[in-house]
Amino acid sequence: MNDENDGETKIIFGRDEINDLFVKSVGETADNWNITSPGEFVPLFYYMTDLRKAYKKALERGIKLRAIIKVTKDNIFYVKDGSQYFSEVRHMDGIVGTFVVSDKHYLGTSTVLYDEGKVNAEEGIHKTQYPTQQCIFSTSRELIHQQQKYFDILWDQAIPAVEKIKEMENLENTQLNVMDNPLKVQIMLTNLLRSTPKEVWLLFSSCTIFENTQRLFNILTILQSFQEKIGVRILILTNNTEPLKPSERTQINVTAKEGDAPLGKSSIEIRKIENAGLTNFEVQTNTMIAICDRDKSLTIKFNQDKDYTSVETFSQLIESGVYTAGKEPVMPSILSFERLWYQTKLIQNVEESVNLQKEFVNLAAHELRNPIQPILGLSELVHDKITDEGQKKMLNIIIKNARKLMHLTDDILDLTRIEEKILVLNKEKIDLYPYLLNLTKECQTLLHDKNNHMELEFKHNNKLILDLKNVVKDELVEGYDKKYFEVSADQFRLSRILYNLIDNANKFTDSGIIKVLVEIWEDKVKFSVFNSGKAIDEEILPKLFNKFATKSFQGTGLGLYLCKNIVEAHGGRIWAENNKDPGGVTFAFTIPLDR
CATH class of the missing domain: 3.30.870 (Endonuclease; Chain A)
Structure with a gap:
């Protein structure tokens, strides 16, 4: 079939004729020559000496030679050897038949046929094997253009043959x-x-x-x-x-x-x-x-x-x-090891940064504590000697804020000890009655600005033994039975717990009552701090004693976390609950009695 306007299309018969046509096509190509072929054709190419020479000359002329083939375990040797004659070779599964498209020609053949005998480099082609003996040859520009587009689609979907070979060799070596x-x-x-x-x-x-x-x-x-x-x-x-x-x-x-x-x-x-x-x-x-x-x-x-x-x-x-x-099966272990190895470096960097921060905070807390003590001591001394109410009021402001700053530095120092697991309790016998009476009197300065009222109550085995409605005016009652009020605890840190709970109650109460109830039982003492102010948000209640757990803009969020750790260091527990009537919150904690 011959069309002057559209080139020539014909069918060629004979194995030698088809081989000569392939060699001629490569030789006449001016720009690019592309072949798509199933894996069975590759071993045959190994013995096509004329075609291999034609490929080599085409590469020397700068012709772009590309091949899409199916790489299999039987033809890896031939693919590796034949790749030197092409600009690039790619792999694709499911290829049926062989076709060539260049800037001048189109050639198409059916699948290469051969019997069950194997083809390999050592034995050569089996005598009964033969390639197909018919081929469509065309110089039609329309057909060439159409087949070039089809080849480009396949080329984009194929993967480099070297990747497929590497994958198969890794599997073989596994x-x-x-x-x-x-x-x-x-x-x-x-x-x-x-x-x-x-x-x-x-x-x-x-x-x-x-x-x-x-x-x-x-x-x-x-x-x-x-x-x-x-x-x-x-x-x-x-x-x-x-x-x-x-x-x-x-x-x-x-x-x-x-x-x-x-x-x-x-x-x-x-x-x-x-x-x-x-x-x-x-x-x-x-x-x-x-x-x-x-x-x-x-x-x-x-x-x-x-x-x-x-x-x-x-x-x-x-x-x-x-x-x-094998690289593939070992890769998961490699990735896991590398991730862990890198994580150790990150942890080291974080630990170094945290340690520097802790050292700075610890040093700053100590440096702050030193000047606070004389400020607080001298202010209290002057307060007791002057009679002018205006001056006393100003000194009260100094004393209150100095105490807050003192408590904050103590919190920071104890936080460091807790984090480092070096918190040590200095337990001693405490007479709770005078101890708590003095403590609540000191806390009264916190309550003054918000017009809150402090009460102190003692019970023994659920029986009321002391009820102090005005801790500011009430004085120590002589002749009380000390055996009911003795407890073994770290006095300094017990004061910290109660101060934090009273201060916390005061923050959320206005013109109300804050009551400290002490219940002494045979094996433990329970401290409760009630307030009539705002209830705790239900969202924050389960994580109330976590570090920095707060929805308030007041405070650091450390107080309750420190209270929990100090109570647990004593062998007790601490909790909080919203009051049903008349409202407010109750914080409570227990400490075992060590008689």
């Missing part, structure tokens, strides 16, 4: 070996570490596992004996019950001992991170993971029932092991 023989697992670990790696990562699920691995297997000595310097990262998960501090890090340079031949030097960095709070990463307990050169790993599970201190050989610790080889 090994999974599950071992339940402890001695075999130990030998595998030894061989893995002695396989001259450039990089070794070790993850231990606990300090105990690391220490016993070092004691029985001497892993650091093995790592230091390499001829060339390698990078070693050791990550140890810890918890608060273990002797090593969480997130402690040590940089160790280990040099081989004299007598080892040859001498080597390895940089071994050990980091420890607390496993509590780790997210999106799970490590089984009693486990060690070794990763070498990012493509081999060995996971060892240790026997949980063994007494590690009595074990004399490393293999006695081992229960089982799983060896994996």
Whole structure:
């Protein structure tokens, strides 16, 4: 079929004729030559010497040669070899038939046929194999344009052949070996570490596992004996019950001992991170993971029932092991290790920043406390000596704010002790009656500005024994039975708790009553602070004793958190509830009696 306006289209028969046509098409191409072919055609191309020479000359002329083929495990060798004759080769599944489109020609054939005999580089093409012996050849511009668009669509959907080859080779190289023989697992670990790696990562699920691995297997000595310097990262998960501090890090340079031949030097960095709070990463307990050169790993599970201190050989610790080889299957372990390793650095930076802040706050609190004491002491001394009410009023303002500042610095210092878990109570015998009478009198200065009234009440086994309706005017009653009022506690910190609760009640009460009720039982004493002011927001009530839990613009949000920790340090508990009638809030806490 011949159309002067649209070029020539014809069918060519014969294997040699078709081969010559392919060579001619490549030779006449001026710009680009593209082929799409199923995987079966690739081995045949290996033996088409004339066509390979034509491709080579076309590349030398600057022709762009592109191929879309199906890469299979049977043709990987031929794809690798043939890629040198193309500008780029891509892979796509589901290709049927072969077609070529260039700037001058279109050629289309059906699928290459052959029998069940295999095609490989060593044996050549089986005698009974043959390519299809008919081909459509066309110089029609319309057909060439149409097929070029179709090829471009396929090209965009295909992936680089090198990626497909890499994926298939990784799968072929993947090994999974599950071992339940402890001695075999130990030998595998030894061989893995002695396989001259450039990089070794070790993850231990606990300090105990690391220490016993070092004691029985001497892993650091093995790592230091390499001829060339390698990078070693050791990550140890810890918890608060273990002797090593969480997130402690040590940089160790280990040099081989004299007598080892040859001498080597390895940089071994050990980091420890607390496993509590780790997210999106799970490590089984009693486990060690070794990763070498990012493509081999060995996971060892240790026997949980063994007494590690009595074990004399490393293999006695081992229960089982799983060896994996191949970049793809090892990748999840690599990513998890890298994430944890990076997290230790972040934690270290945060801890350093927090420690600097704590040191500054602690120093500032101490420096503030020193000048406050003489200000407060001298103000109280002057207050007791002057008679002018106006001057007394001004001094009351100084005394009230000095006390607030004193309490704030004490709160900051105690917060630091609580966070560092070094809070120590100085318990002593306290006579609650005079102690609380004096305390409530001191707190009266807080209540004065808001016109609130303070009451103090004592009960013993639910029986009222003292009821002080006006703590400002009431004086200590002589001859009371002290045995009812004795409690063992840290006097300074008990004052802090009550002061905070009374101050808190005063903030949310106007022209109302604040009552302190002390209930003494056989085994504990309960302190309650009632107010008739505003109720607590139901949203904040469950987290009231958390640090910085407040919806108010008054205060720091530390007072109740400190109260909770001090009460619990005494062995008691603290809680709060809204009053039904006449309204307001009740804060209560208990302290065990130590008679």
